[in-house]
Amino acid sequence: MGECDVLVTGGAGYIGSHVCKALAESGYTPITYDDLSIDNRRAVRWGPLEVGDIRDPARLNEVFLRHRPAGVLHFAALSLVGESMIDPARYWNLNLQGAQCVFDAARRHGVRGLVFSSTCAIYGIPASVPIDEDAPTNPVNPYGATKLAAERMLGDYGAAYDLPHLILRYFNAAGADPEVEIGERRDVETHLVPLAIDASLGRRGPLRVMGDDYPTPDGTAIRDYVHVADLARAHVAGLEKLFAGAASRTLNIGTGRGTSVREILDAVEAATGHEVPTVAAPRRPGDPPELVANAARARDVLGPDHLPRSDIDTIVRTALAWHRTLEDPTPPGGGPGGAEAHATRSVFSSEAAVGTSARTTSRIGKVPT
Ligand SMILES: NC(=O)c1ccc[n+]([C@@H]2O[C@H](COP(=O)([O-])OP(=O)(O)OC[C@H]3O[C@@H](n4cnc5c(N)ncnc54)[C@H](O)[C@@H]3O)[C@@H](O)[C@H]2O)c1
Numbered sequence: 234m235g236e237c238d239v240l241v242t243g244g245a246g247y248i249g250s251h252v253c254k255a256l257a258e259s260g261y262t263p264i265t266y267d268d269l270s271i272d273n274r275r276a277v278r279w280g281p282l283e284v285g286d287i288r289d290p291a292r293l294n295e296v297f298l299r300h301r302p303a304g305v306l307h308f309a310a311l312s313l314v315g316e317s318m319i320d321p322a323r324y325w326n327l328n329l330q331g332a333q334c335v336f337d338a339a340r341r342h343g344v345r346g347l348v349f350s351s352t353c354a355i356y357g358i359p360a361s362v363p364i365d366e367d368a369p370t371n372p373v374n375p376y377g378a379t380k381l382a383a384e385r386m387l388g389d390y391g392a393a394y395d396l397p398h399l400i401l402r403y404f405n406a407a408g409a410d411p412e413v414e415i416g417e418r419r420d421v422e423t424h425l426v427p428l429a430i431d432a433s434l435g436r437r438g439p440l441r442v443m444g445d446d447y448p449t450p451d452g453t454a455i456r457d458y459v460h461v462a463d464l465a466r467a468h469v470a471g472l473e474k475l476f477a478g479a480a481s482r483t484l485n486i487g488t489g490r491g492t493s494v495r496e497i498l499d500a501v502e503a504a505t506g507h508e509v510p511t512v513a514a515p516r517r518p519g520d521p522p523e524l525v526a527n528a529a530r531a532r533d534v535l536g537p538d539h540l541p542r543s544d545i546d547t548i549v550r551t552a553l554a555w556h557r558t559l560e561d562p563t564p565p566g567g568g569p570g571g572a573e574a575h576a577t578r579s580v581f582s583s584e585a586a587v588g589t590s591a592r593t594t595s596r597i598g599k600v601p602t
Pocket residue numbers: 242243244245246247248249266267268269270271272273285286287288307308309310311312327331350351352353402403404405406407584585
């Protein structure tokens with residue numbers, strides 16, 4: 234077994250690539266297993282790339298035999314809430330059947346630890362905040378439902394097949410690598426921080442703030458933003474706990490701090506020096522006013538040094554530095570790729586979007602985070 238090799242499904246993606254960097258910094262070799270469906274080959278920089286689909290058991294088997302990884306981090310998934318409502322079959326197929334293929338390969342090859350990317354979307358509309366891991370799970374869209382089903386499958390596998398695992402329920406991942414080597418880059422962007430940065434830099438039209446009449450201090454929705462580099466370090470810490478014999482657990486990964494949409498926009502304006510143009514829009518049905526993690530269990534299990542702690546200014550500053558390295562995707566003033574084009578592209582709302590995007594539809598509704 235490659236004691237230092239760790240297989241990372243979705244390692245070319247936003248969170249996966251940051252985790253690969255953190256693994257390499259801790260002395261591991263990340264083996265990225267990714268179908269490159271988001272065309273991000275350049276983000277694979279800290280170990281070998283194995284191109285493959287997680288639903289291909291023969292290809293997975295070949296890669297496990299070649300690298301004999303000691304651990305598996307499973308990120309590869311679809312995660313657009315709105316899209317999951319329009320085409321749930323794709324989500325159940327990839328997020329559940331794909332997960333099963335990865336879990337089967339992991340148990341067959343006797344890995345010593347598996348970490349699964351879950352989400353606060355499994356809680357649905359929480360009765361109270363901060364949310365702890367024992368809160369009722371009631372996802373309000375197929376995306377969240379597929380993640381909850383995969384969690385349950387992994388729990389059963391862990392109990393029956395001796396597959397030590399951690400289920401990490403992330404809150405809103407944001408920011409970029411502080412050394413600006415990698416960051417968030419998607420064709421369909423739905424996350425608040427990059428959207429606000431682009432709007433502020435004139436790369437897209439005004440940001441729609443969906444709901445300014447919530448029962449929060451400034452009327453906009455509050456979320457728990459986790460710096461992606463902190464999230465990455467929490468994965469390495471969690472994997473090492475499993476390697477050291479820790480029991481399988483489910484952990485919220487958040488800061489325990491809430492930040493409103495308005496506060497994010499203020500931070501973006503301070504960082505760019507430009508106003509973020511906005512238009513007020515109605516609340517999205519099902520969007521709760523506030524989603525904040527109770528991170529006490531993660532603190533106990535991972536240790537206080539491994540909890541996400543970066544503040545919003547750090548998140549925005551690193552995201553902005555990354556965005557400045559990207560080509561201008563949408564010239565100011567519209568035209569091809571301008572505000573209307575963005576409006577068309579962003580009808581899908583990711584789980585991490587919080588009441589903002591250029592356009593949305595009532596079908597999207599019930600966005601949990
Ligand atoms: N971004 C967030 O705020 C957030 C919050 C909670 C949970 N999550 C979860 O974290 C994980 C990673 O999210 P992300 O934002 O980095 O997503 P991402 O879309 O940036 O990355 C996903 C990666 O998986 C790959 N992939 C997709 N389908 C594949 C397949 N069939 N076979 C192999 N590879 C495939 C893609 O090419 C991509 O590199 C997902 O499971 C997501 O549900 C993300």
